[in-house]
Amino acid sequence: MPKLKTNRAAAKRFKFTKTGKIKRSHAFKRHILTKKPMNLKRALRKSVLIHESDEKEVRMLMPYGSK
Numbered sequence: 066m067p068k069l070k071t072n073r074a075a076a077k078r079f080k081f082t083k084t085g086k087i088k089r090s091h092a093f094k095r096h097i098l099t100k101k102p103m104n105l106k107r108a109l110r111k112s113v114l115i116h117e118s119d120e121k122e123v124r125m126l127m128p129y130g131s132k
């Protein structure tokens with residue numbers, strides 16, 4: 066069985082936690098920030114875990130991230 070390739074786009078967007086869950090960062094934080102409230106911008110800085118329904122797809126893209 067040959068080695069599987071990691072999808073490089075996914076590797077740049079997702080990180081695995083020590084427990085094997087997958088973290089992602091928020092969207093909407095690049096530009097047009099003047100009209101967004103400070104509370105929203107502060108919340109967008111934090112990372113969150115991906116939803117369980119998306120987890121299977123991300124694990125297929127990153128086969129060697131976490132077992």
